[in-house]
Amino acid sequence: xxxxxxxxxxxxxxxxxxxxxxxxxxxxxxxxxxxxxxxxxxxxxxxxxxxxxxxxxxxxxxxxxxxxxxxxxxxxxxxxxxxxxxxxxxxxxxxxxxxxxxxxxxxxxxxxxxxxxxxxxxxxxxxxxxxxxxxxxxxxxxxxxxxxxxxxxxxxxxxxxxxxxxxxxxxxxxxxxxxxxxxxxxxxxxxxxxxxxxxxxxxxxxxxxxxxxxxxxxxxxxxxxxxxxxxxxxxxxxxxxxxxxxxxxxxxxxxxxxxxxxxxxxxxxxxxxxxxxxxxxxxxxxxxxxxxxxxxxxxxxxxxxxxxxxxxxxxxxxxxxxxxxxxxxxxxxxxxxxxxxxxxxxxxxxxxxxxxxxxxxxxxxxxxxxxxxxxxxxxxxxxxxxxxxxxxxxxxxxxxxxxxxxxxxxxxxxxxxxxxxxxxxxxxxxxxxxxxxxxxxxxxxxx
Amino acid sequence: xxxxxxxxxxxxxxxxxxxxxxxxxxxxxxxxxxxxxxxxxxxxxxxxxxxxxxxxxxxxxxxxxxxxxxxxxxxxxxxxxxxxxxxxxxxx
Numbered sequence: 001x002x003x004x005x006x007x008x009x010x011x012x013x014x015x016x017x018x019x020x021x022x023x024x025x026x027x028x029x030x031x032x033x034x035x036x037x038x039x040x041x042x043x044x045x046x047x048x049x050x051x052x053x054x055x056x057x058x059x060x061x062x063x064x065x066x067x068x069x070x071x072x073x074x075x076x077x078x079x080x081x082x083x084x085x086x087x088x089x090x091x092x093x094x095x096x097x098x099x100x101x102x103x104x105x106x107x108x109x110x111x112x113x114x115x116x117x118x119x120x121x122x123x124x125x126x127x128x129x130x131x132x133x134x135x136x137x138x139x140x141x142x143x144x145x146x147x148x149x150x151x152x153x154x155x156x157x158x159x160x161x162x163x164x165x166x167x168x169x170x171x172x173x174x175x176x177x178x179x180x181x182x183x184x185x186x187x188x189x190x191x192x193x194x195x196x197x198x199x200x201x202x203x204x205x206x207x208x209x210x211x212x213x214x215x216x217x218x219x220x221x222x223x224x225x226x227x228x229x230x231x232x233x234x235x236x237x238x239x240x241x242x243x244x245x246x247x248x249x250x251x252x253x254x255x256x257x258x259x260x261x262x263x264x265x266x267x268x269x270x271x272x273x274x275x276x277x278x279x280x281x282x283x284x285x286x287x288x289x290x291x292x293x294x295x296x297x298x299x300x301x302x303x304x305x306x307x308x309x310x311x312x313x314x315x316x317x318x319x320x321x322x323x324x325x326x327x328x329x330x331x332x333x334x335x336x337x338x339x340x341x342x343x344x345x346x347x348x349x350x351x352x353x354x355x356x357x358x359x360x361x362x363x364x365x366x367x368x369x370x371x372x373x374x375x376x377x378x379x380x381x382x383x384x385x386x387x388x389x390x391x392x393x394x395x396x397x398x399x400x401x402x403x404x405x406x407x408x409x410x411x412x413x414x415x416x417x418x419x420x421x422x423x424x425x426x427x428x429x430x431x432x433x434x435x436x437x438x439x440x441x442x443x444x445x446x447x
Numbered sequence: 448x449x450x451x452x453x454x455x456x457x458x459x460x461x462x463x464x465x466x467x468x469x470x471x472x473x474x475x476x477x478x479x480x481x482x483x484x485x486x487x488x489x490x491x492x493x494x495x496x497x498x499x500x501x502x503x504x505x506x507x508x509x510x511x512x513x514x515x516x517x518x519x520x521x522x523x524x525x526x527x528x529x530x531x532x533x534x535x536x537x538x539x
Contacts, residue, residue, distance in 0.1 A: 135499060145515065152515040156503055166512045169538065363496050 021336075022343035025354050035059060036248075036374040041351065047379045049369040050353035054326050055217050055298045056374025057291070058248040063284040067249075070283035077278040083265070090282035097289060098253050102224060102239060107255040108264055109282075111274050113213055113242025114140040116252025118147060119270035120240050121180060121209065125150035128175035132166060134158065134192075136185055136361045138211065147269070150178075157185075157361065160196035167204040177206035183226035184214035187360050187368060189327025194226055198235045209238035216292070217246025218326055223292040223299060243285045246292065251277045251285055302326055302373040305380055309371050312384035317397040329355070330367040330387070337396050338365035344390040350383045463509070463528045470504050471524075483525035505531065511538055 005012075018024040032040040036056035037048050057063060070090065078085060091109055098107035110116035121144035125131045129150040133141055136157040145152040156162040163179065170177060179201055181192045192210070201208040212225035220228030225241070227233045237258060243251040254264065265271055277285075306326045313330060314320055321329040332338040335356060342354040345367075355366040369383065391397035468481045475481075475491050485491065487498060505527075506512055511534045521527045 135503075153512045154499070154503075154515060162503070165507070165510075169510065169512050358495055361496075363494055 018339060021339045023346065025342075028351070037372055037376075037379060039351070041346070044349055046346070046349045046351050047375075047382060048351050049371065049375070049379075049383055050351055051372070052214070052245040052370045053248065053372045053374070054214075054246045054302055054370070055248070055292075055295060056372040057246070057288050057298075060248065060288060060291070062291075063248065063287040066283040066287040067280040070279040074279035076280070078276045080275055081272055082276045083272045085276070087276070088279060088282070090279055090286065091276060094282050094286050094289070095253075097286060098255055101289060101293065102255045103233065104239075104255045104257045105259060106261045107253055108261065108268075108271065109277060110252040110254070110271060111277050112250055113240070113244055113252035114143075115270040115274065116240045116242065116254055117141050117211060118144045119268035120238065120254040120264065121145070121178070122147035122270070123264045123268035124207070124209070124238070125176070125178050130170055130173070130175060130177045131180060132163060132177060132206070133180045134182065134185075136187070137180065138182060138186060138213075141180055141182075141211070150175075158190065158192055160193060160200050163197065164200045164203070167200065167206060171204075177204060179206050179208045180211070181208070182211040182213070183219070184325055184327065185361075186214055186327065187355055187366060188321035188323075188329050188331075189214075189325035190321055190323045191226060191325065194230045194232055198232050202235065207237040208235070209240065210236055211240045213240070213242045213245060214325075214327065216241045217295065218299065218302065221296070223295055243281075243288075247285050247288045249281050249284045249288070251281055298373040302371065305373065305375050305377075306371045308377060308380045309369065309384065312380065313387060316384065316388040316391065318387065318391065326371045328369050328371065332365040332367065332396065335365050337394065338367055340394055341367050341387065341390050345383070345386055348382075348386040350386055352383075460528055460532055463531050464524065466508055467505065467524055467527055467531075470501055470508065474501060481524060483523060483528075485524045486522055487524065487527065488522070509535060511535055 015024050015026065019027065028041065030039040030041050030046075031043070034040065034045070036051075036053050036058050039046050039048055074088065074090075078088065082091060095107040095109050098109075099105060108120075110119050117138065117140035121131065121141060125148040127149040131145055131148060131150045131152045133145060133152065133154055134157055135154045153166050155166055167177060179197065181194075181197055183194070184191050194210070197208065200206075210227060212227070215225035215229075217223045219226050222228060223246070224233070225239070227236050227239065238254060238256045240254050241252065243249045243253075254261070303326075306324060306328065309328050310320060310324050313328065319331045321327070321331070330341070332341065338354060338356065342352060345352055353366075353368040353370075355368045357363045357365070360366050367387075371380070388397070464483070471481055471491065472479060474493060474497055479491065487493070488495075493501070502513060502518060509531055511531065513530065513534060517530050517534070521530055
């Protein structure tokens with residue numbers, strides 16, 4: 001009889017190969033967390049540049065105090081779902097505050113961001129409906145499609161024209177058409193060309209759901225995300241998001257201005273059949289959410305930091321993702337390069353994310369970093385210096401080659417489409433040595 | 448490569464298979480041996496991303512959308528041709 005784990009042999013081999021080359025990402029274990037940007041790893045002080053802690057608020061004193069107070073007054077957990085065990089005051093209050101923050105009619109709280117997508121999408125899309133999802137969607141969106149009874153149609157990444165054709169083919173069919181997109185895609189940090197998608201959505205009378213996981217607190221004057229940044233909030237039907245990035249804790253949500261949203265609570269299995277967020281988590285989320293609208297200086301610092309990292313790596317000759325954003329990904333040609341760079345950075349005290357196919361778009365090998373408002377210019381300079389040193393030692397960066405490849409990418413093989421960038425802006429980006437520092441609340445310069 | 452929407456909705460099974468092979472040869476090279484029983488994921492050396500791109504091109508060629516649950520049922524070129532034929536008839 002074969003062993004139950006035999007089917008995972010290829011995965012085990014990949015894990016073993018990664019370990020043999022230094023370490024496996026799954027084995028990283030921080031002994032101590034010192035701050036939003038530093039931890040002790042293998043006895044060494046390490047700069048954290050892969051934690052999605054965009055505003056650096058995980059140690060915010062008010063949020064920590066609120067969590068402690070809630071722990072002491074309401075206990076360590078709710079021990080059940082809200083459908084079965086009832087809601088706490090904090091759940092209701094946070095939902096009200098979320099709705100007010102977004103200027104929407106109502107909000108529903110989920111226990112994680114993953115479950116927010118899973119629970120929202122699977123509930124909204126019924127048997128006769130159609131889900132239209134981006135090919136580069138997060139796993140939570142793909143898993144939601146499995147849970148839903150709707151027909152699922154994929155469109156090319158960030159390609160509103162492709163979506164338009166697919167919706168046109170559905171003309172005359174009954175059932176709702178629900179488009180699912182993300183504001184900032186998590187691997188490369190590229191943004192959806194939202195205006196184009198809103199036009200297509202309106203043209204076909206479809207619903208539009210956008211996951212603002214990586215843009216809450218990051219984009220918009222009040223930190224509400226890409227929809228606010230683009231002035232398109234009135235055209236969005238549903239927003240999902242997470243507390244596990246800028247909000248610095250865990251949990252997720254769905255907000256909408258459509259009347260009747262509350263029925264989702266009774267049809268969403270990931271809402272109904274899991275324990276509700278514990279009081280301490282709800283308390284810290286409420287405290288941090290209350291700061292987001294006024295966190296203008298933090299957003300400015302975040303974008304300044306992102307610009308420093310992006311320009312530093314670009315100037316060194318690395319091939320980066322197409323858009324300046326707090327997610328900065330180095331694209332590498334083979335796994336050995338990516339693994340060597342990732343290990344070299346760890347040896348030098350810089351933690352980033354190693355992302356390998358099939359989890360990456362277009363089969364790239366990525367060294368993904370996420371920047372924080374809490375990073376210092378010195379920490380970012382360290383990361384750039386170490387990357388550059390290793391890149392040169394291993395011979396996989398040269399400025400001229402990288403610029404040439406960057407130009408070809410933008411103009412020829414689909415990256416311009418990925419980003420929805422115009423030819424003019426692409427050319428400008430290639431000509432420029434560095435992108436301009438962005439305005440507070442969002443990217444002034446897209447590349 | 449065939450331009451989008453160049454194939455008519457009443458494409459015969461033979462011409463569906465011809466278009467599938469044409470689209471595949473762009474990715475596998477001219478010398479690939481392609482037949483009805485060729486397994487798309489196992490026999491062609493294409494990764495999942497290349498296969499997804501191949502499906503996107505076929506969708507535009509035949510002016511259809513292939514839902515993910517239909518794609519999951521496809522293993523061979525013959526399966527794919529049948530799925531396209533059915534979807535074309537459903538759309539007609």
